[in-house]
Amino acid sequence: MYQLGKLNSEKKGHYHIILQSIFRHFSHVCIVLIFISVSLSCAQSKEKNEIDQRPNIVLIVADDLGFGDIGCYGGEIETPNIDALASNGIRFSSFHTAPMCAPTRAMLLSGNDNHIAGMGGQGLVTEVFGYEGKLTDRIVTIPQLLRDAGYHTYMAGKWHLGIEPNDNPHRKGFEHSFVLLEGAGNHYTNQSALNNGISSYTEDGEPTRWKDGNYSTNYYTDKLIEYIGRYKADDQPFFAFAAYTSPHWPLQVDEKYWKKYSGLYNDGYEKLRERRLNSLKKAGIIPQNAILPQLHEQIKPWDSLSEVEKMKEARKMELYAGMVDNLDDNIGRLITYLKEIGEFENTLFVFISDNGAAHRDFINAENYSSLREYYNDDYENMGKENSYISYGPQWAEAGSAPFRYFKDYATEGGINTTMIISGAKVTRKNNIHTGFLSLLDLAPTFYDISGATYPEKYQDKEIYPLRGRSLLPYISGKTDVIHAPDYVFALEHYGNAMLRKGNWKITNFKRPFELENFALYNLSNDIGEQIDLKNTQKEKYEELLMEWAKFSEEVKIQIPAPSSK
Numbered sequence: 001m002y003q004l005g006k007l008n009s010e011k012k013g014h015y016h017i018i019l020q021s022i023f024r025h026f027s028h029v030c031i032v033l034i035f036i037s038v039s040l041s042c043a044q045s046k047e048k049n050e051i052d053q054r055p056n057i058v059l060i061v062a063d064d065l066g067f068g069d070i071g072c073y074g075g076e077i078e079t080p081n082i083d084a085l086a087s088n089g090i091r092f093s094s095f096h097t098a099p100m101c102a103p104t105r106a107m108l109l110s111g112n113d114n115h116i117a118g119m120g121g122q123g124l125v126t127e128v129f130g131y132e133g134k135l136t137d138r139i140v141t142i143p144q145l146l147r148d149a150g151y152h153t154y155m156a157g158k159w160h161l162g163i164e165p166n167d168n169p170h171r172k173g174f175e176h177s178f179v180l181l182e183g184a185g186n187h188y189t190n191q192s193a194l195n196n197g198i199s200s201y202t203e204d205g206e207p208t209r210w211k212d213g214n215y216s217t218n219y220y221t222d223k224l225i226e227y228i229g230r231y232k233a234d235d236q237p238f239f240a241f242a243a244y245t246s247p248h249w250p251l252q253v254d255e256k257y258w259k260k261y262s263g264l265y266n267d268g269y270e271k272l273r274e275r276r277l278n279s280l281k282k283a284g285i286i287p288q289n290a291i292l293p294q295l296h297e298q299i300k301p302w303d304s305l306s307e308v309e310k311m312k313e314a315r316k317m318e319l320y321a322g323m324v325d326n327l328d329d330n331i332g333r334l335i336t337y338l339k340e341i342g343e344f345e346n347t348l349f350v351f352i353s354d355n356g357a358a359h360r361d362f363i364n365a366e367n368y369s370s371l372r373e374y375y376n377d378d379y380e381n382m383g384k385e386n387s388y389i390s391y392g393p394q395w396a397e398a399g400s401a402p403f404r405y406f407k408d409y410a411t412e413g414g415i416n417t418t419m420i421i422s423g424a425k426v427t428r429k430n431n432i433h434t435g436f437l438s439l440l441d442l443a444p445t446f447y448d449i450s451g452a453t454y455p456e457k458y459q460d461k462e463i464y465p466l467r468g469r470s471l472l473p474y475i476s477g478k479t480d481v482i483h484a485p486d487y488v489f490a491l492e493h494y495g496n497a498m499l500r501k502g503n504w505k506i507t508n509f510k511r512p513f514e515l516e517n518f519a520l521y522n523l524s525n526d527i528g529e530q531i532d533l534k535n536t537q538k539e540k541y542e543e544l545l546m547e548w549a550k551f552s553e554e555v556k557i558q559i560p561a562p563s564s565k
């Protein structure tokens with residue numbers, strides 16, 4: 001018994017030791033497990049905090065807005081909401097886009113040249129490199145990379161980067177989108193002058209119709225607010241692209257927006273242009289010694305117009321001002337909403353125009369026969385949903401003062417546009433930056449801010465590297481310079497060509513395109529591109545032409561552009 005008892009007690013002791021040791025080990029294991037899980041959850045919540053802190057990005061693009069239109073650029077049009085963004089941030093006086101809508105949007109969303117992106121010629125669809133008429137897989141878009149980096153991505157407004165389902169914003173990185181696929185459409189209805197009479201809209205890639213009676217800018221704002229609202233409770237930041245179609249023709253807006261501008265333009269476009277020159281100077285946007293360039297040859301002197309013509313002309317500008325006023329109101333609605341949901345402080349805002357003021361006036365009911373059956377452009381009807389008005393080169397040239405010409409041209413009037421950056425990450429307040437920058441700098445800025453890395457390949461395809469530079473060091477006050485003094489920037493669209501190296505610029509818009517038609521300007525004292533220095537600064541001219549040849553080969557420019565399939 002004893003033996004047995006001893007054995008039993010020995011056994012028991014043995015078991016006890018084993019159990020103790022298991023327990024000790026177990027408790028060690030537990031401690032280690034607890035430690036791992038605590039550190040993991042700390043790491044996770046740290047990561048979560050980091051994600052939480054990344055700012056939302058709101059990119060607002062106005063369509064064909066003139067350089068000096070808005071209040072904070074000296075303009076008489078009332079834009080208190082955009083002005084408030086400006087006073088809380090930076091206005092740029094030398095921000096550059098492409099001279100037309102679609103190449104600008106391609107450059108903006110890709111951070112690359114329009115040919116590399118696939119938009120060498122707005123309106124062309126070909127199989128030729130650079131002229132595919134859509135965003136190709138040589139590039140990746142801002143929403144694609146931001147979405148991969150954990151952002152929600154929303155868009156409302158004009159797309160204009162391809163009409164096929166595969167080209168849709170839904171396939172190009174936007175989680176939610178409500179878009180007009182073409183370059184322009186009636187602001188109140190489905191009617192279009194461009195696409196067999198009907199505008200094409202899609203929501204999240206599915207065809208949809210415009211609900212007649214809704215107004216473009218109001219509805220696009222509603223849509224963005226709806227998309228942001230859907231996910232406001234989760235932790236992800238968002239990228240919202242407000243691609244407004246205002247103040248693009250047809251000039252249409254509710255009376256309450258334009259009535260307050262009644263009579264303001266009765267002294268004509270040349271006078272407005274002079275006022276704009278002075279108001280831009282007063283706002284500190286352009287140099288005090290800037291002068292107005294020669295008027296475009298298409299423009300009839302105001303004094304040569306009849307009284308009836310003058311009335312109609314002045315009304316065009318009143319309508320245009322009303323559209324900009326309404327645009328500002330809607331930006332205010334978006335801001336108010338972001339304040340209500342507590343997201344305003346953590347949002348970076350960028351406001352730009354897609355190109356200079358628009359001169360095209362061939363699309364109106366008078367001279368565009370397919371529109372006559374729908375539209376009535378009589379004085380009393382101007383601005384209503386069944387009128388089709390554009391304000392023409394005369395007002396566009398006032399809108400692009402003090403630059404030469406307007407949209408379509410690669411002169412500064414076509415490509416030097418309004419740009420404001422404000423909000424999260426922007427430490428400079430009420431600041432004006434006069435140095436050169438371009439829309440190619442926006443994609444790298446957004447990647448920098450969101451922590452997204454730009455890859456060498458996207459979805460197994462090699463992509464072209466970014467061409468611009470992040471603005472983050474500048475906007476956060478870490479540097480005063482954006483681009484080096486010898487920075488080269490060039491662009492081409494239908495033979496409208498420019499290349500800039502520092503303040504030297506070569507510009508070409510003559511037809512047919514010939515290399516020797518490039519003129520040379522020194523923008524440090526000639527922002528109106530009036531004094532051609534190519535015969536007196538031969539070395540500089542040759543240097544810039546060499547840069548042009550390099551650029552042209554690199555992005556595979558074809559002049560004339562290949563024809564559509």
Ligand SMILES: O=[N+]([O-])c1ccc(OS(=O)(=O)O)cc1
Pocket residue numbers: 063100101102160182183184194248360
């Ligand atoms: O010629 N069009 O058909 C045409 C021209 C310009 C345009 O506006 S833009 O903003 O898309 O350049 C739209 C259509």
